[in-house]
């Protein structure tokens with residue numbers, strides 16, 4: 503995975519700089535100077551870049567190179583067909599060391615600055631005695647110059663300034679994985695993005711719940727983020743507030759991203775199983791040929807439902823679905839054909855499922871209301887909103903998109919969402935209605951999925967077997 507990492511790669515970026523005569527010289531001295539240059543690297547980081555040059559350059563025979571301007575743009579010629587000589591005279595070596603030293607002199611020395619809050623580009627450059635004209639030039643570097651206008655605290659700038667006070671190179675380190683390397687040209691600057699790929703490792707964790715899911719996952723070494731992800735994957739089948747019992751257990755296969763054997767952050771959960779009150783649910787992460795990623799049960803069903811159980815984060819259910827209740831405003835027997843979720847004013851209301859806006863606007867009684875038409879003749883209704891989101895009739899809406907904000911418009915005594923779930927025009931209890939699953943794996947993807955699923959399930963089983971054996 504680390505195949506792109508190439509020591510000294512940042513130096514190799516010089517190959518198209520303003521110092522054309524130095525190009526070949528540089529190439530020839532790389533073998534000698536890499537060690538010395540590594541010592542000069544301000545960060546000491548080993549960096550990689552997207553377009554690596556052939557490794558043969560390191561072994562290139564230096565004597566064949568003449569600092570000849572006529573060849574400055576032709577890189578392939580000196581390398582082509584040239585046999586690599588393995589012997590070097592001491593004089594050659596000294597000569598090369600001298601050239602490398604001269605080059606270092608021309609490029610100047612590095613000054614590293616860590617960006618702090620309140621810093622801006624002008625002041626940082628000014629502190630290095632670099633004119634605002636150069637700031638203008640470098641921020642206008644094609645492709646990457648503009649990135650410098652978005653510097654953030656904690657990132658670093660490394661200035662390379664020669665004895666004439668010229669900024670010859672600049673490295674903007676955005677993160678552990680990404681930096682931009684600027685080098686002076688005759689016209690201005692040119693830049694290259696240097697991106698590192700983290701090494702991805704697969705990890706396994708399992709635990710049995712004694713008190714809470716969070717305690718159990720902490721013991722298993724899972725981060726809070728992964729625990730949340732785990733709860734999200736199974737949240738459609740298991741209510742993690744109400745349903746969790748002592749003795750429930752889980753197993754997780756997940757990815758971790760490393761750089762130089764240091765862990766950067768967690769990756770995705772690849773597969774997991776959760777046993778809740780004796781029933782085991784298993785989820786496999788799968789990316790289909792169109793690039794859509796989701797979690798599926800081993801038989802290819804989506805882990806999600808086509809509908810959210812409740813389209814709002816509510817504080818309590820203030821009125822249940824009841825075909826025969828006393829209406830709070832009219833004090834007469836009137837059916838309550840939805841469920842009322844009490845929630846603070848302006849709590850976002852989400853579309854319960856994918857569909858199209860059937861109606862959005864004002865209706866007597868319902869106040870500000872949204873109707874969404876879903877597949878299979880299902881309509882959901884969201885009433886008494888304080889504000890409506892910016893949707894139009896007929897527009898597509900995705901599950902979880904905010905369509906309105908809780909209010910008490912129409913016939914309502916306090917802020918709440920009145921939510922209805924209608925199937926073929928019939929009102930159903932939104933709290934208990936059996937929700938359809940989201941779309942399963944497409945038939946055309948089933949062969950790929952089955953292979954992955956089989957592999958993951960055997961991994962889950964094998965890993966937990968190992969765990970038992972070592973206990």
Ligand SMILES: [Zn+2]
Pocket residue numbers: 821838840841842919920921
């Ligand atoms: Zn209601």
